[in-house]
Amino acid sequence: MLTFTIRRLILAIPTLLFISFIIFLIVKLSPSDPTAGLPLTIPPEVRAQIRESLGVNDPLFVQYFKWLKLMVWDEPLHLFEGWTGWNAAPDDGARIISYQTRSPVTELIAQRMPQTLWVVGVSYIVGVLIALPIGIISAYRQYSWFDQIGTFISMLGFSVPTFFTGVLLIVIFAVNLGWFPSVYDTTHKVTDWDSFIVQLKQSIMPVMVLGLFNASQMSRFMRASMLDNLNQDYVRTARAKGLGERTVVLVHVLRNSLIPVVTVIALNVPAIFGGAIITEQVFKVNGIGQLLIIAIQSGDIPTVQTVSFIFAVLIVLFNLAADVLYGVLDPRIRYD
């Protein structure tokens, strides 16, 4: 298993280099200009100076290798320095600088990570916690009223877009009832019980909107996978040798049914870090997703490159995690 993991990690390096180059090219060749968002009253010679100072005029490969070096070497060192206080990073001031804000991209990401992890992460956990029991019960009692209602709700959650449910919840709970705020306060700090309640209130709507969306997809996978397994011979054998229904379903069937579901869960984890662009916009959470969308709109190439590259790394890593988890769930799957 360890050899397998190491081999996969080494193989990931060319993959990531290739991805990074493609991301770089796509973003770079897109016809947008970093000065387009500035007022028309700025004279053209000043615009030319701004472009020059951003390094837009360097040859493409020079720009790519400059960016790559900063991305894989300087920025991790700066991150390391920030965490430990050791003076590890080079002091030449070279960072990946956002065109838009003139500040290091990694700092922007660090500012936005907490709210994205809190809102999107919690909603994912809530989604999994809702989805698994619903999937299991729906499959075990197939075509019962519970299954019918579960199917209806998951279809609803999956097919109604979050920009609709989000605004609907805001109109009901923020505008009409006034229970929850419609604007997420990213500077709020949880220090005691009262401030925790405030945090809970401001995150409950985005968490539920995203949670419902995630749960509906996963509960369908869980249900389908359970149904496949419930009709297998080993289930009949287990029952025939006198095992209780609880053991049969929750130990024998569940474990086997989890394999495809784990794939879905693990491969969706990078999306947590990516934020939920639309939901973040609707509730003004201003996390990673919103950072990415604003960067795309304003031609802020370094930010787009960095954020998409981080997504690529996460996707590669969680793919590997899913593969390793198969082995844990099913001892017959071994890679060595």
Next chain:
Amino acid sequence: MVNFNTPTPFPYTAFVGSESPVIQAAQFAGCLGTRAPECTEANFGPIGTGPFVVDEFRPNDVIAFSANENFRFPDRPYFGTVTFKGGGDAAAAARAVLETGEFDYAWNLQIDPTILAEMEAQGNGTVVSAFGTSVERLHLNQTNPDAALGDIRSTAEAGPHPFLTDPVVGKAMSMAIDRALLVEIGYGAGGQPTCNVLPAPELYASTANDACLVQDIAGANALLDKAGYLDTDGDGIREAGGVPISVLYQTSTNAVRQDTQALVKQWWSEIGIDTELRNIDASVFFGGDPASPDTFQKFYADIEMYTNNFPGVDPQAYMANWIYDEWPRPDTQWQGANIQRFCNPAYDALVDEMAQTADIAERGRLAREMNDMLVQSYSIIPLVHRGNPSAHANSLEGIAMSDWDTELWNIMDWRRAE
């Protein structure tokens, strides 16, 4: 100390608004020239002379301010802290002030006017707007943008436009437009119909063109008939010298602009002018990339629409946009502000005269004359004088909205109603 390089008839621009803020020399000493991108800390927390100081700056998310202890008025500002929240959209910002009352002030509320009015009707807040010099206008290409001309299209070498250089055509197009309806549908409190490219300050605003405020489709048709632009082949489209009058009308992608395009296309079809619509993403359209064929400077179309304005209160530099030297062309990398390629030596002379005239009344006369010359050439068709709608909670007092400076110019006087 401020030194002027040349005699400047209107020197009243330094230190009088957000265009020329006062920042600390010591703080920015190491941030000049090429070092400018490295000064994140200074850029995010500049030391100035205003009523509030920056506590925390999170780009595109939050800026937290607290009262400046060293402010020049010891008893002001009245508020201890101010928080700016970004993200979301204009409708959400309006909702947070007018419906849920979570925030006290929201700016740049360019949303459907009926929605804004409904929100205001709930009684939590008030919509206010101020008008500066922004005018949404159509530029009529005076050079030939025919794609068959290749690289020389929309330049002087391409020759004049086959029909848009005739003011009669432009005048008929202008007459066919119902500006009041455009305002009602797209702008609400944030717009007023206008016939001038220079709508304000009052001293500079001409009244010579106000006839355009009333739509006159019959008059426009009569005008074109009289000038000999007739529909000879009966397909509903007039011809100019045998060529159908068909225009490509482009603008940036934006809901209000596409509504305007659709309405204008309808009105022009009623006067026998065929219109093809096109919209281009704002980051490309306004991007100015000389390699892109879709920038507003290249103007590879017959007509384009956008808004422009000038900072401050003096129009001298702005009116100088329409001199011949300002034509965007290949040897300037397509930079230049004379977008519609207007050319009139008499206009260039007026620009020179204004640069040497100090008397304010005389400057007013010159500016109005230039405005009339431009508008009556019908190379530019002004549509909407755009304001800037904002909303404030009813419990907030002391707001004096102005578009001549930042609308927060007097935030030191803002206070909570008793």
